[in-house]
Amino acid sequence: MDDYRLVADAVAAEIASGRLRPGDRLAPQREFARARGIATSTAARVYKELVRRGLVVGEVGRGTFVRSADRTAEPALSEPAQARVDLELNLPIVPGQAELLTAGLRRFQRPDVLGAALRPAGATGTRCARQAAAGLLAHGGWHPDPAALRFTGSGRQAIAAALSALVPAGERLAVEAHTYPVVKSLAARLGIVLVPVEVDEHGLNPDALAAAHRAAPVRAVYVQPTLHNPSSATMPAARRAALADVLQRHHVHAVEDTIWAFLPDEAPPPLASFAPAHTILVDSLSKRLAPGLTAGFAVVPPGVIDAFTSAVRSGAWLPSGFALDAVTGWINDGTVSEITARKRADVVTRQAILTETLAGFRLRTDPRSYFCWWDLPAPWRAETFVAAAARRGIAVTPAAAFAVGNGGSPNAVRFGLASPPPETLAHALGVLGSIARGTPDDAAVD
Secondary structure (H helix, E strand, O other): OOOHHHHHHHHHHHHHHOOOOOOOEOOOHHHHHHHHOOOHHHHHHHHHHHHHOOOEEEEOOOEEEEOOOOOOOOOOOOOOOOOOEEOOOOOOOOOOHHHHHHHOOHHHHOHHHHHHHOOOOOOOOOHHHHHHHHHHHOEOOEOOOHHHEEEEOOHHHHHHHHHHHHOOOOOEEEEEOEOOHHHHHHHHHHOOEEEEEOEEOOEEOHHHHHHHHHHOOOOEEEEOOOOOOOOOOOOOHHHHHHHHHHHHHHOOEEEEEOOOOOOOOOOOOOHHHHOHHHEEEEEEOOOOOOOOOOOEEEEOOHHHHHHHHHHHHHOOOOOOHHHHHHHHHHHHOOHHHHHHHHHHHHHHHHHHHHHHHOOOOEEEOOOOOOEEEEEOOOOOOHHHHHHHHHHOOEEOEEHHHOEOOOOOOOOEEEEEOOOOOHHHHHHHHHHHHHHHHOOOOOOOOO
């Protein structure tokens, strides 16, 4: 049956009308085929098409279910994109993740446990939370002091608190020439002046940072040493040591964002291990576990821990007691480790799709990265390519979203690999490849 898509359209209409509701289980494929008067092989193609459209999800051993809700999470620039396939987002969720997390929540069915978790939490959290978080963040021979741990409602809030504590309004914050867009937004709100610093294939250039500081003092630098967003670059240990030397010689603090550092099996020790008195390390579980789980961590040196804690309180960035308790349990029972292992395997699968689908193009990524920087072929400009992709139902982010300063942006885009199902990702990347092999004239509106 060549018009299996018509059957998929009919099921999609039932979902849109509410006849099939979020969480409803579809009939097994043989039963579905009999009910619709189609072959079992056709039913299998219908179910695969529904998965590709993001309308249903298959769970091994359980069946196929209508998705619980439309995906409306935030892309890089904060407003939900309307594209059918949103590659601005990076929301890694792996099969079986919800089941693993559910097991750790059963203890909250006891009223005494739930009651304790629903009490307000402070920036210092609990002793158990500090020890669990310190163990989670330890790597490369570095083990943070649990007493240095502070908690916020999210990783973004941890960054905001660090910037508030280190950089007064009107002062200068150094950043990589292309940086996390949220930092650009936070700096604008806090009245902080951003100073772009030259980068290369190994990340931020320490000599360029020193030169920028000599030109006009910077109070701090925001940096992503492991799997930098958007370039995927990871600083080698020697570069981290050189950067730490600049921080110590010029008495500059760093805000080290390690949000993606969980993906490599082995990574160099964090910058915080090279310059512990000058580095606030921030992290969260939104990528490690789930995007809707907001719990931020910070390892803060003694000299600024009071200022950081005060910033958390005054900014209303305190953590949720329930989230902190749940996270502590998931760390201690091994759930975080198991989901981390599955996401590392998931990255390999998605990188293989990327390599196969966009072979021959100038891509900058890492085999352990959930995102890719694409230097577009001539004659494409980033804004034109983004518009052409949007007309085909795909959202990608132009280089300008990450650029700092007035130096102009390269003709490049960044796209995330984590959010869509692998089949949808492969299809979307194939479409992007076909657009890039053409010209802007081919994609012009009639």
